[in-house]
Amino acid sequence: METRNFQRVLVWELPVRIFHWINVLCVLALTLSGFLIANPPALLSNAEATNLHSFGIVRYIHFIAAYIFFFNMILRVYWSFVGNQFASWRALWPFNKKRWGNFKHVIKNDILLMNDKKPELKNISIGHNSVAAFSYLILFIIALISVFTGFALYADTSTWFLPKMFSWVTPLLGGDFMVRNIHHIAMWGFILFVIIHVYLVFFHDWLEGRAEVSSMFGGYKFVREERIKKVKDVAEKK
Amino acid sequence: MPIDNEQRDTYYESIIKQGYSRRDFLKFSTYMAAFMGLESSMVGQIAESLEKTPRIPIIWEHYQECTCCSESFIRSNHPIVADIILDKISLDYTLTLMAASGHQAEAAKKAVMDKYKGEYILCVEGSIPLGDDGNYCCIAGKSAKETFLEAAAGAKAIIAWGSCASNGCVQAAKPNPTGATPIHKIVKNKPIIKVPGCPPIGEVMAGVIVHVVAFGRLPELDRLGRPKAFYGKRVHDTCYRRPYYDAGLFAETFDDQNSKNGYCLYKVGCKGPMTYNSCGNIKWNNGVSYPIQSGHGCIGCSEANFWDNGPFYERTTKIPGFAVESNADTVGKVTAGALVAGVALHAIGAKISKRKELLERSKRAKTNEKNIDF
Numbered sequence: 052m053e054t055r056n057f058q059r060v061l062v063w064e065l066p067v068r069i070f071h072w073i074n075v076l077c078v079l080a081l082t083l084s085g086f087l088i089a090n091p092p093a094l095l096s097n098a099e100a101t102n103l104h105s106f107g108i109v110r111y112i113h114f115i116a117a118y119i120f121f122f123n124m125i126l127r128v129y130w131s132f133v134g135n136q137f138a139s140w141r142a143l144w145p146f147n148k149k150r151w152g153n154f155k156h157v158i159k160n161d162i163l164l165m166n167d168k169k170p171e172l173k174n175i176s177i178g179h180n181s182v183a184a185f186s187y188l189i190l191f192i193i194a195l196i197s198v199f200t201g202f203a204l205y206a207d208t209s210t211w212f213l214p215k216m217f218s219w220v221t222p223l224l225g226g227d228f229m230v231r232n233i234h235h236i237a238m239w240g241f242i243l244f245v246i247i248h249v250y251l252v253f254f255h256d257w258l259e260g261r262a263e264v265s266s267m268f269g270g271y272k273f274v275r276e277e278r279i280k281k282v283k284d285v286a287e288k289k
Numbered sequence: 290m291p292i293d294n295e296q297r298d299t300y301y302e303s304i305i306k307q308g309y310s311r312r313d314f315l316k317f318s319t320y321m322a323a324f325m326g327l328e329s330s331m332v333g334q335i336a337e338s339l340e341k342t343p344r345i346p347i348i349w350e351h352y353q354e355c356t357c358c359s360e361s362f363i364r365s366n367h368p369i370v371a372d373i374i375l376d377k378i379s380l381d382y383t384l385t386l387m388a389a390s391g392h393q394a395e396a397a398k399k400a401v402m403d404k405y406k407g408e409y410i411l412c413v414e415g416s417i418p419l420g421d422d423g424n425y426c427c428i429a430g431k432s433a434k435e436t437f438l439e440a441a442a443g444a445k446a447i448i449a450w451g452s453c454a455s456n457g458c459v460q461a462a463k464p465n466p467t468g469a470t471p472i473h474k475i476v477k478n479k480p481i482i483k484v485p486g487c488p489p490i491g492e493v494m495a496g497v498i499v500h501v502v503a504f505g506r507l508p509e510l511d512r513l514g515r516p517k518a519f520y521g522k523r524v525h526d527t528c529y530r531r532p533y534y535d536a537g538l539f540a541e542t543f544d545d546q547n548s549k550n551g552y553c554l555y556k557v558g559c560k561g562p563m564t565y566n567s568c569g570n571i572k573w574n575n576g577v578s579y580p581i582q583s584g585h586g587c588i589g590c591s592e593a594n595f596w597d598n599g600p601f602y603e604r605t606t607k608i609p610g611f612a613v614e615s616n617a618d619t620v621g622k623v624t625a626g627a628l629v630a631g632v633a634l635h636a637i638g639a640k641i642s643k644r645k646e647l648l649e650r651s652k653r654a655k656t657n658e659k660n661i662d663f
Contacts, residue, residue: 056651089618090604091556096539106537164635164642208526222512226522227563228589228598232617235606239621243628250632258643260650 057273062178062266067138070127071267077120078241084113087147115200124194137178143188145181161254172278175259183251186244193240197211200224237271291538297343300502304339304369312618317369324496324571325508337504345502346401346409348440349383352433353426353460353469354415357488358451359383361594364574365491398456402443410501413437413472414451416460420468437475446507447472451502452590453482455515462596473514480507483514485566487590490573493519515565524587525561527569530554548584551615558602559586566591 063071087109094105131140145154157180159165167174179187202213203220204227224230256263266272298306304314318336322329351359377632389397403407415433418425423432431439441447452458454472461469473481484497497516500508508516525531533539533553538558540548548557555562559571564587568579580587586602589595599605640647 054657091537093541094488100532100536100538103536107535164638166642207517216477219512226592228592231563232606236617239617246625246628246632254639258639
């Protein structure tokens with residue numbers, strides 16, 4: 052049987068990978084500490100309040116993680132303007148003709164599990180596909196909602212200008228009740244996203260065998276040789 | 290030549306006439322400065338202002354309400370508050386406290402409104418029903434909305450007493466059968482001070498009104514139109530049980546040992562962390578206590594829609610806009626479970642639908658495996 056040749060391609064640059072894993076850790080820390088804050092466990096302790104600060108520490112972790120999450124996000128937005136084609140904001144915007152075609156292809160082939168009669172190499176995305184791009188766009192919006200509501204709740208206990216910048220959110224939504232509700236519901240958005248995201252990453256790795264999972268560690272994916280211009284040809288053209 | 294026989298007394302003159310000493314007056318000024326959160330150097334300014342300012346006429350309207358705001362007000366810390374600022378001297382119209390009634394009372398109000406147009410302060414207690422042409426609340430044959438618009442037209446400023454006038458309170462809770470509406474949604478072109486709470490703290494009410502009469506302008510307001518001096522902090526942030534919160538020591542039920550120990554009431558539904566008010570520092574009944582000190586969680590009475598924001602005795606996250614009383618965590622868990630099941634089904638589906646592709650790939654990979662050149 053004839054086998055296929057693949058080329059190694061740098062897809063995720065180092066800053067993108069660092070962003071991804073810091074983001075993972077932050078979301079994990081924020082969700083776990085968030086659940087604890089929403090519904091603290093009963094503490095079996097005879098200590099006086101003077102000698103305990105357990106809930107304060109949980110909140111502290113939440114706030115620290117929130118700041119890291121926020122600045123990490125800003126750096127990623129910056130990188131979407133200076134990074135490579137896969138990190139670019141253009142790759143995250145699925146609403147143009149070419150990407151929309153890919154969107155329909157992914158929905159048909161990967162979500163509804165239909166098979167193309169004649170599979171075309173061009174249909175296989177090298178970076179993230181258009182549906183994934185769309186899901187990151189939604190995640191970005193959920194993250195913004197979390198940041199705005201989170202800092203709004205935090206603003207009144209802070210003296211720093213940064214969280215204070217978000218204090219207009221509370222009156223806009225009518226009070227802390229609503230802000231807190233939305234913050235809590237946004238967290239569920241992250242959890243649901245993670246379930247789908249992790250599954251689809253494994254799914255693609257298993258189905259396509261192009262190192263989808265390990266690409267977020269090493270940065271490399273494998274692309275069919277036919278899709279890559281020969282270095283010699285490119286040099287000749289010039 | 291018409292004789293102006295209605296030369297108004299200043300506040301100071303009224304106070305002295307009522308039999309209070311100057312010492313009482315200065316004490317009162319000091320109290321007020323303290324409530325407003327002013328420096329001690331401001332005491333003199335308040336006193337001076339009350340000495341020089343002729344009393345400002347006040348019309349106090351009652352619409353859909355329970356009069357708890359008035360009750361709270363007349364029990365304010367210093368007797369001068371109830372006695373002088375409102376009850377006997379300044380209050381030109383209030384259904385509950387005035388001696389006049391019927392046509393006389395309405396005529397008195399009309400006279401004040403005409404004479405002091407643009408000068409009087411309109412205090413509103415209660416929400417205004419807009420449903421069914423406002424027929425749910427009528428006074429002297431006129432609907433609350435009609436009366437309110439008439440009184441608001443000539444007012445210098447409007448004070449919205451309590452959650453009813455500020456947010457609609459209980460009568461505006463879903464399904465709001467009477468169409469109860471807070472006043473800031475009806476009148477937009479007048480300065481409105483919101484003093485939410487059910488009722489607001491008497492000292493807070495006194496502080497607001499003394500600020501208006503003593504300085505002739507509104508106190509500093511936050512974005513929701515509440516005086517910053519009293520609504521700038523959450524009950525939670527000024528609560529004496531806060532150390533238990535930070536320590537993670539919570540009452541699990543109202544009858545457990547933790548509750549007896551005075552631990553934080555967060556887990557039994559205290560809404561202090563979402564509620565802006567002065568209960569934690571000014572307290573109630575002349576500073577005796579406040580709900581949390583008495584062992585009951587805050588119900589968030591000074592926040593908008595506090596009746597509709599989930600149960601008082603539980604910490605849950607209600608999904609806004611959902612009529613069903615399900616909390617966000619339940620919905621989240623069910624959705625997550627459904628997603629996991631869906632994902633598992635999808636994986637099985639993929640195994641079947643993509644079997645050809647998988648098989649070919651596997652064959653190619655096995656061919657390579659056999660051809661490894663050691």
